[in-house]
Amino acid sequence: xxxxxxxxxxxxxxxxxxxxxIDLIDRINATEREVLKLVHExxxxxxxxxxxxxxxxxxAKRCYQAEPGRLHNLAKTSLQVGFMxxxxxxxxPQSTYETLHD
Numbered sequence: 001x002x003x004x005x006x007x008x009x010x011x012x013x014x015x016x017x018x019x020x021x022i023d024l025i026d027r028i029n030a031t032e033r034e035v036l037k038l039v040h041e042x043x044x045x046x047x048x049x050x051x052x053x054x055x056x057x058x059x060a061k062r063c064y065q066a067e068p069g070r071l072h073n074l075a076k077t078s079l080q081v082g083f084m085x086x087x088x089x090x091x092x093p094q095s096t097y098e099t100l101h102d
Contacts, residue, residue, distance in 0.1 A: 043072060
């Protein structure tokens with residue numbers, strides 16, 4: 001049995017996916033879940049720091065200048081977009097235009 005055998009899975013707007021493609025998308029999704037756990041750990045750290053800002057002037061100044069919450073949100077969004085693009089690179093969905101005009 002070939003690794004490129006077409007598995008009977010078709011996602012809306014996608015071509016049929018091979019077992020190799022499905023396995024790769026599963027690995028991408030699993031990696032994304034792990035990375036987002038790390039992102040959540042950073043969020044927890046930032047929340048803990050936010051509770052100390054009122055009593056620690058050095059921390060308050062550092063957090064004000066560095067904007068860690070903003071950086072965290074930018075990183076989270078960028079990672080989510082990156083994983084979405086990886087999945088789309090593997091699944092190669094049809095464009096909306098092609099779907100509507102076929």
